[in-house]
Amino acid sequence: MPPAERGATRIADRVVAKIAAQAACExxxxxxxxxxxxxxxxxxxxxxxxxxxxxxxxxDIRLHLELGYPVDIGARCRAVRRHVVERVGALVGMEVPEVAVEVERLHPPAGRGAQGRTR
Known part of the structure; x- marks a missing residue:
């Protein structure tokens, strides 16, 4: 009997979310x-x-990130999307048609926190 006819594997949303978050960290x-x-x-x-x-x-993945500042936000988000698609595809075998990235906070370099707000 071919493998596809023997059973099914279901991967929980929370597992894919954890893999996506780790890929974003990377x-x-x-x-x-x-x-x-x-x-x-x-x-x-x-x-x-x-x-x-x-x-x-x-x-479909929605990521919530905090980034160091200054940073090219667009380039960083593109790199995150690309890496998440690659890692989820490789580790879980799922297609990832959408990765929405939400940058929730920017962190100034150490020692510059008192100079202004970046939120």
Whole structure:
């Protein structure tokens, strides 16, 4: 019997979210001491395949990040999206059609916190 006919594997949303958050950490690099680690929320949905093919699952991911400042926010977010898509695809085998990144806070370099607000 072919493997696809023997059973099914379901990966929980929270597992994919944890993998996505870890991938975001890898892409961001070192964070300031007071920065929160990235966290993710995931919606997994089936994607239709051709006739006679089993549907595959896709993960829509929303990431919440804090970044050090100054930083090229657009470039950093693109790098995070790219890395998350690669890692989730490689580790979970899911397509990732959407990665929404929300930058929640910017952290100034150490010693510059009193000069102004970056929130």
């Amino acid at each position: 892409a961001i690099g070192p964070l300031p001491e007071d920065a929160a680690r990235p966290h993710a929320t995931v919606v997994i949905r089936p994607q239709a395949q051709g006739p006679g093919q089993a549907p595959v699952e896709a993960a």
